[in-house]
Amino acid sequence: MTSPTTSPPHIVAGFTVPRVMFQVLLALVPVAAVQAYLHGPRLLWLIAVAGATALACEALALRLRQRSAGPHLRDGSVLVTAALLVLAVPPTLPWWLVAFGTAVAVLIAKHAYGGLGQNPFNPAMVGYAVLLVSFPLDMTSWPTPGAEWDAVTGATALDTLRTSLRQSYTMQEIFAGPAFGHVGGAGSEWINGGALAGGLYLLARRVIRWQIPVAVLAGIAVPAMLAHGLDPGAHAGTAFHLASGATMLGAFFIATDPVSAATTDRGRLIYGAGIGMLTWIIRSWGGFPDGVAFAVLIMNLAVPLIDRYTVPRIYGHPRK
Amino acid sequence: MSGTTLLPAIGMAATLAGVLGAVLAWVAARLPADPDSLVEKIDALLPQTQCGQCRYPGCRPYAAAIASGAADIDRCPPGGDSTARALAALLDRRPRPVDPQYGVTKPRLVAVIDEDRCIGCALCLPACPVDAIVGAPRLMHTVIESQCTGCELCLPPCPVDCITMAPPGTRSSMSDEASVAA
Amino acid sequence: MSRHRGLQLESHKAQPFEQPLLVAPPPRVATMALDQGSGEEAEAVVEPGHSVRVGTVIALGRGAAAGLHSPVSGIVRDIGLRPTVRGTGRCIVIESDGHDEREAGMAPLDWRAKDSTALLECIGAAGVAGLGGAAFPTAAKLELARSTGAELLLLNGAECEPWICCDDALLREQSAAVVLGAQVMLAACGARHCIIAVEDDKPQAIASLESALSSAGDARLEVTVLPAVFPLGAEGPLVAAVTGREVPHDGLPPQVGVVCQNVGTAAAVARLVCEGLPVVSRIVTVTGSGILRPANVQAHIGTPLADLVAACGGYLGSQHTLIAGGSLTGRALTSDAVPVTKGLNCLLVATPADLPARGAEMPCIRCGDCAGVCPAGLLPQQLHVAAQADDAAALTRFGLAACIECGCCDYVCPSAIPLTARFRAARERQQLRERERRRATDARARHERHQRRLHEQAAAERQAFDEARRRARDVDQTGD
Numbered sequence: 001m002t003s004p005t006t007s008p009p010h011i012v013a014g015f016t017v018p019r020v021m022f023q024v025l026l027a028l029v030p031v032a033a034v035q036a037y038l039h040g041p042r043l044l045w046l047i048a049v050a051g052a053t054a055l056a057c058e059a060l061a062l063r064l065r066q067r068s069a070g071p072h073l074r075d076g077s078v079l080v081t082a083a084l085l086v087l088a089v090p091p092t093l094p095w096w097l098v099a100f101g102t103a104v105a106v107l108i109a110k111h112a113y114g115g116l117g118q119n120p121f122n123p124a125m126v127g128y129a130v131l132l133v134s135f136p137l138d139m140t141s142w143p144t145p146g147a148e149w150d151a152v153t154g155a156t157a158l159d160t161l162r163t164s165l166r167q168s169y170t171m172q173e174i175f176a177g178p179a180f181g182h183v184g185g186a187g188s189e190w191i192n193g194g195a196l197a198g199g200l201y202l203l204a205r206r207v208i209r210w211q212i213p214v215a216v217l218a219g220i221a222v223p224a225m226l227a228h229g230l231d232p233g234a235h236a237g238t239a240f241h242l243a244s245g246a247t248m249l250g251a252f253f254i255a256t257d258p259v260s261a262a263t264t265d266r267g268r269l270i271y272g273a274g275i276g277m278l279t280w281i282i283r284s285w286g287g288f289p290d291g292v293a294f295a296v297l298i299m300n301l302a303v304p305l306i307d308r309y310t311v312p313r314i315y316g317h318p319r320k
Numbered sequence: 321m322s323g324t325t326l327l328p329a330i331g332m333a334a335t336l337a338g339v340l341g342a343v344l345a346w347v348a349a350r351l352p353a354d355p356d357s358l359v360e361k362i363d364a365l366l367p368q369t370q371c372g373q374c375r376y377p378g379c380r381p382y383a384a385a386i387a388s389g390a391a392d393i394d395r396c397p398p399g400g401d402s403t404a405r406a407l408a409a410l411l412d413r414r415p416r417p418v419d420p421q422y423g424v425t426k427p428r429l430v431a432v433i434d435e436d437r438c439i440g441c442a443l444c445l446p447a448c449p450v451d452a453i454v455g456a457p458r459l460m461h462t463v464i465e466s467q468c469t470g471c472e473l474c475l476p477p478c479p480v481d482c483i484t485m486a487p488p489g490t491r492s493s494m495s496d497e498a499s500v501a502a
Numbered sequence: 503m504s505r506h507r508g509l510q511l512e513s514h515k516a517q518p519f520e521q522p523l524l525v526a527p528p529p530r531v532a533t534m535a536l537d538q539g540s541g542e543e544a545e546a547v548v549e550p551g552h553s554v555r556v557g558t559v560i561a562l563g564r565g566a567a568a569g570l571h572s573p574v575s576g577i578v579r580d581i582g583l584r585p586t587v588r589g590t591g592r593c594i595v596i597e598s599d600g601h602d603e604r605e606a607g608m609a610p611l612d613w614r615a616k617d618s619t620a621l622l623e624c625i626g627a628a629g630v631a632g633l634g635g636a637a638f639p640t641a642a643k644l645e646l647a648r649s650t651g652a653e654l655l656l657l658n659g660a661e662c663e664p665w666i667c668c669d670d671a672l673l674r675e676q677s678a679a680v681v682l683g684a685q686v687m688l689a690a691c692g693a694r695h696c697i698i699a700v701e702d703d704k705p706q707a708i709a710s711l712e713s714a715l716s717s718a719g720d721a722r723l724e725v726t727v728l729p730a731v732f733p734l735g736a737e738g739p740l741v742a743a744v745t746g747r748e749v750p751h752d753g754l755p756p757q758v759g760v761v762c763q764n765v766g767t768a769a770a771v772a773r774l775v776c777e778g779l780p781v782v783s784r785i786v787t788v789t790g791s792g793i794l795r796p797a798n799v800q801a802h803i804g805t806p807l808a809d810l811v812a813a814c815g816g817y818l819g820s821q822h823t824l825i826a827g828g829s830l831t832g833r834a835l836t837s838d839a840v841p842v843t844k845g846l847n848c849l850l851v852a853t854p855a856d857l858p859a860r861g862a863e864m865p866c867i868r869c870g871d872c873a874g875v876c877p878a879g880l881l882p883q884q885l886h887v888a889a890q891a892d893d894a895a896a897l898t899r900f901g902l903a904a905c906i907e908c909g910c911c912d913y914v915c916p917s918a919i920p921l922t923a924r925f926r927a928a929r930e931r932q933q934l935r936e937r938e939r940r941r942a943t944d945a946r947a948r949h950e951r952h953q954r955r956l957h958e959q960a961a962a963e964r965q966a967f968d969e970a971r972r973r974a975r976d977v978d979q980t981g982d
Contacts, residue, residue, distance in 0.1 A: 263881070
């Protein structure tokens with residue numbers, strides 16, 4: 001009697017790329033909900049625009065590369081890219097800029113390098129960076145929290161901190177300003193809280209591993225703590241940094257993109273720490289108010305080097 | 321740019337170029353590339369068939385020719401395209417396939433002497449570049465299969481054409497059948 | 503290596519224990535594969551027409567193949583190719599006369615009176631081989647342990663792979679035999695103590711073993727309980743988990759003072775000393791959703807698997823995949839005429855429900871889950887890239903040779919990449935390349951000798967010519 005034969009191993013766990021991607025999208029719901037609550041439902045419209053653009057660009061790119069579009073459109077990876085990009089940009093951004101940024105992310109940062117699994121740079125961050133450099137004014141006008149939706153825009157807490165420090169205001173005066181909430185930026189701290197909740201969900205479900213988020217947060221927290229300890233007047237403390245800007249989103253969702261991150265456990269700790277430290281450095285002394293995007297892109301450059309030097313010891317080989 | 325800044329700029333650039341060039345020349349003189357080691361490395365990639373299809377008398381002369389630039393890397397049919405690619409990677413050149421005018425890449429074949437027709441003339445013995453043929457004048461000759469590189473240099477000298485090329489293992493299965501039939 | 507890296511899987515081991523241990527009758531036709539699982543064939547010493555009895559030597563051990571003995575009495579019908587676990591293989595086919603007469607001279611051994619050399623000879627002559635699956639001659643392994651001075655005998659009762667539970671059944675019912683076998687092996691190889699490793703999902707086996715140990719009262723033997731993680735039962739991870747030492751990648755366990763044996767092998771040694779009987783039977787787990795009454799079966803070597811299926815009530819349903827082994831490392835079979843061998847521990851008759859279909863292969867997303875479960879500490883994601891590019895240097899650098907082909911990386915991969923199959927193919931290509939390189943090096947050396955010989959010959963001829971000319975000139979001169 002003949003029977004169909006399979007090759008060992010004959011069983012698999014059943015994790016699939018679509019399942020991983022949809023877990024990530026699920027974990028983004030708290031963040032998106034908080035941001036929509038604070039800044040208005042326009043966010044949801046932008047997510048829809050970005051999602052549609054992402055799928056259209058993916059289909060176009062796959063057609064041009066003569067690959068079958070079906071399985072890749074269903075794997076959800078472009079939707080994650082689209083969602084992260086929308087959550088990173090100000091919700092007052094014109095919809096065509098969101099579409100443009102998404103198109104850059106999918107067509108250039110992902111498919112020009114070979115599609116799923118081949119991009120050396122984080123696609124969402126590439127889209128964000130292109131938008132930031134090309135349209136700086138639109139990209140740095142965030143709505144002031146509590147104000148009527150799309151009525152008043154102003155600088156974020158991080159931005160205010162930098163400019164005010166240069167104008168020699170004291171830390172206490174700065175923190176009393178309207179852009180600041182209890183711990184971090186007003187509104188921003190709730191967004192970070194939502195991202196943290198989503199991130200902890202992903203950790204619990206084993207979708208991401210702890211090395212990158214912990215390293216990123218430590219990379220921001222440790223320099224912040226040291227600098228604040230040495231010169232409290234010139235540097236904000238750990239809590240502020242952890243609760244402002246895109247810290248939590250970056251630590252749990254952006255830096256953890258597996259394709260562009262380091263691939264070994266030790267390598268991931270170095271990669272995450274690098275992102276954290278660069279973020280803090282750019283925030284303190286760099287040209288942009290929030291450094292997460294550029295920190296991620298710079299560390300993406302370093303990934304092949306990190307991978308090369310963090311190969312773990314193989315069983316049976318001598319311990320060096 | 322005004323004249324006051326132009327001349328110093330040119331002077332500085334020229335000095336820098338001169339100094340760096342001198343450093344490079346000194347380093348190159350102190351650490352010369354060892355030509356012998358290059359020949360060794362090339363020879364290590366060649367299949368050692370010693371067949372002469374590359375128009376050189378053996379693999380080492382061909383390796384020396386590649387190192388000196390007298391021959392290109394596409395002349396080795398027994399090595400095939402994979403050897404050509406490995407040579408291209410070693411020498412940092414564009415890979416190219418084996419040039420058919422030097423021969424065709426074949427799967428590994430070994431020489432088999434048909435013992436019924438061998439007349440024991442011993443003309444094939446010196447032809448083998450790796451001394452894989454055992455025999456003596458007027459005694460039976462045989463090819464040691466594990467040592468035969470498939471170079472086919474023994475075929476032309478044989479006056480009765482009793483040597484053929486066959487896939488490895490043919491000889492032993494032939495003898496199995498012979499003993500079963502006996 | 504980090505201990506206990508691997509997978510915690512659903513064990514599927516409960517069903518066969520709803521039946522007691524079945525004893526299958528001897529087969530009408532015994533098909534004795536000359537390759538009993540080690541990859542090498544033993545040397546047949548019988549021919550068609552010979553009559554044999556239970557225990558008659560039918561093949562001599564050679565290299566990695568242990569000797570083979572007839573499990574039935576009858577007549578040798580044929581020696582030829584038959585379906586085996588590896589596809590086809592040369593087999594000695596014996597037709598039983600139904601009498602089960604034993605070979606004369608089989609008697610219990612007074613093993614305590616024999617020295618280690620004599621014990622090793624008896625074990626070797628009885629064809630005892632690794633019943634855990636590798637079927638390597640036990641005597642050779644113990645001999646190496648003795649000469650290297652290994653001090654620990656590690657009995658492997660871990661049985662970490664899903665579905666397989668023959669060692670569990672053995673420990674539940676025949677613990678005393680395992681203990682006796684351990685004592686004999688200790689005497690044969692000179693090890694000083696013995697640890698029997700069992701996983702914690704076998705409480706009855708552990709209890710039975712502990713009561714057998716307390717009856718034996720031998721302080722050198724003890725039980726260690728390990729967590730039920732696959733592939734903790736593989737030799738490398740097992741040695742590390744029990745002793746904390748790692749077997750060097752280019753070496754064997756005796757180099758770190760350990761010799762490993764399967765508990766089934768120990769039981770076979772016990773049967774040898776108690777009855778004088780060589781290895782002619784073993785316990786096989788017959789299980790899967792495609793079997794009516796899954797059970798553990800004490801079966802004769804050479805029994806067709808179809809007979810075992812029949813003993814367990816036959817097939818259930820119509821769509822099956824037959825697997826020799828477990829669901830992670832077992833080999834799929836195309837026919838149930840394949841006979842039981844010393845290395846065959848389980849027949850898994852799997853239905854599509856047991857083996858969820860793998861999705862379509864997607865590109866690697868570098869999630870690193872594979873590296874997280876690899877018990878050998880490898881980076882399968884890097885090996886995958888190297889295997890696709892057929893980059894020999896990268897494959898060596900990332901340690902392809904250390905891969906034990908356990909399948910853990912395959913199991914967790916979200917992109918459904920058939921990593922294990924790719925690594926197996928890459929390994930074969932590496933071996934071919936190695937062989938080619940060695941052949942080329944040999945050829946070069948012979949060519950250089952050939953050139954030297956020609957130079958020396960030419961030099962000798964020139965010298966002889968000069969000598970002759972000089973002598974001729976001398977003669978001329980003297981002649982003048």
